[in-house]
Amino acid sequence: MISWNRFSAEIRLMVLETVLHNGCNLASIATVSQEWQRVIEKHNFSRIRLTPSRLPGFRAIYRNRSLVRYIWFCLELEEYDCTGCSPRDPELWDLSEMDNSLITKGLEDLFSVLSVWQPGGDLTLDISVYSPSDSQHGFKYLTFEPDTVSETQDEHRLVERPMLSKPCSGAGGPSATRTFEAICKVFGEIMSNSPFDNDEQERRWWQQLPLVPIVTRVLLRQQTRRRWRPYTLTQMFTRMPRLQEVHYEPWKEWLHTDIQQRWTDEVLQTLLEAPFLARLRKLVLFENFNTVYPASFGIFNSDPRRITSASMGRALVNASLNLDSLSASFLVDAVDFFEETRGRCLKWPNLRSLALTSELLRPAKNPTKLDDMLRAAAATALNMPNLETMELWNGLEEKAMLVRYRRARLRRPATIEWKGTWEMTLSDPVIEAWDAVALKYSNRACVTIGKLVVTATPIRSHGDAIRLLGLLEMVIRPVSLRQIVRENTILEEMGED
Structure with missing residues (x-):
């Protein structure tokens, strides 16, 4: 042998x-x-799944600590039956005291374990909060998966799950529409009513937790429908002194009133203005939404996308100045971002990639305003000496558009291109503005490219649009994109479109 x-x-x-x-x-x-x-x-x-019950055994790992690169920390909430999946009492929409206690105790134990790890390489902490019952009632298509590096990885694991059955009677009865209460249950806020009476109590609790310098990247993916309070995230990230990268995929606020919108923006701004952002290198924000859910809200029905604001644009501009990479989808409109750079002597010395969404990238929108935004984007790019790509995009059902600038590389010239499902013409002033960027950093003008995309498969959602556009920047985690596409495909097959 x-x-x-x-x-x-x-x-x-x-x-x-x-x-x-x-x-x-x-x-x-x-x-x-x-x-x-x-x-x-x-x-x-290299990749470990942890739950609070497994932390004591994980604490004993010594020899192989240096091999761990990714921890998926699953905070599994209490299970519930059909009588509890669509509660009428609003006090039952947020997490129970037991669930919040499970979360705080789990975080205490996790931080205690990780605090003694010697910082060296990179460690990704991926936190998911869910109840196993979520996918057994009104949201049978939900999956709870670890992060993956590609869209196709581990997709075979999903094939066997019977997802096309109708929701249970408590979530909406024979009609496939989920009740207002069922949606509020799954989208409840984390640590809002307990165990802390106010923000100061919560701040003191976080301050007594040990620092965890081993963590360099945090993932908060869209499969967690429960809502993290921005204040809670600010306190959490402050305990991670070597944090360099955050991927945050919150869900849109469903109660879409002016007062609710202003409050949502105000609390999100506190996150974007927090001191921990000064040490980040990469920030990816993706506000997810679903066009079906608002139908359950009756008189509270709202547009599935948020109304963006100038104040959010200003906060994101200030947060971006030290970053290497920034992507913000649906949370802020590119118009507000670039408008907030006008007349300010700003520099982005490290920024290599920028990806933003804009409602102006839709058919029949005002072409003059679109030209103004694209020229403002070019003017901003003049102050980004290391910028390699800027992607401005938008996508929803049946419509998708991307405008992309790519810096000259090797022997290839800089390009300004559009790619989408309808014809677009880049005006001469827009091309001249981007030529100025290319000439400043490569001494050659841009090459203009246009590509009309015709697809045989329907664009059911923003997820399909992202796939179609072929974005260079990772605007959302691959597994999250797969879940969005899959959810909208299943909802259409169930007749919920």
Whole structure:
């Protein structure tokens, strides 16, 4: 028999990679050799799923701490039955005292465990808050998954789940529309009514938690429909002194009144103005929405997208000045962002990529205002010496549009291009404005490109639009994009479009 060590390093690596991905019991073969043990341990410990009940055992990990690169921390709330999935009492919409206590105790224990880890490499902390019952009642299509690096990774795991059954009787009866109460239940606010009576009590609680310098990236993905208070997130991120990257995918506020909108903007601004942002390198904000849910709100029915504001644009501009990468989708309109840069002597010395959405990128919108925005974007880009890409986009049902600037690279010239589902013409003043950017940083004018996209598959949602446009910047986590596309596909098949 040929010895394992007689094979070349390349062949041994191919065999090991096959073993790692064929679904066999890795623990049973880790003893084949020290080489196999090293590779399998690195694979097993690189990505870990934790729940509060598993933290005591996780605390005992010493030798393999340096192998951990990703922790998916699942805060599973109490389960409920059909009598509790659509509560009439508004006091039952937010999390219960038991659920909030579970969250605070879980965070206390997690921070205690991670605080003793020596900072060295990068560690991603991915936090999900959900009840296992959420996908058993009015939202049977929901999935709760770890983060992935691509859209297709692990997609086969979802095939076997029977998602097309109607919601239970408590969530809306035979009609597939979810009740107002069922939506409020799943979108309840985290740590709003308990265990703290006010913000000062919560601040003192966070201050007594140890620092966790090991965490460098935080993911708060859209599969958590419960709402984090921006104040809570500010306090949490303050306890992470080496935090460099945040991906935050909140859901839109459904009660779309002027008062509610102003309050939502005010609390979000406190997050964008928090001191921890000064040390971030990358910020990705994606405000998710669903065009079906508002139908359940009756007289409170609202547009699925938010009305953006100048104050939010100003806060995002100020937050962006030290970043390497910024993406903000639907939370802020690009018009407000660039308007807030006018007349200010601002510089973005590190910014390499910028992605923003705008309602002006829709058919039949005012072309003069669109030209003004694109010229303002170019004027802002003049103060971004390291900018490689700027993507301005929008997408909803059946419509999608992208305007993208790419800096000259290697022997390729800078480009200003549009790509979308309707014809767009970039005016001469817009092209001249972007030529000025290209000439400043590459001594060559832009090449203008236009691409009309015709697709045989329907654009059901903003998720389909993102796929169609082929954005270079990761505006949303790949697994979140897959979940959005899948949810809207299933809702259409259930007749909820």
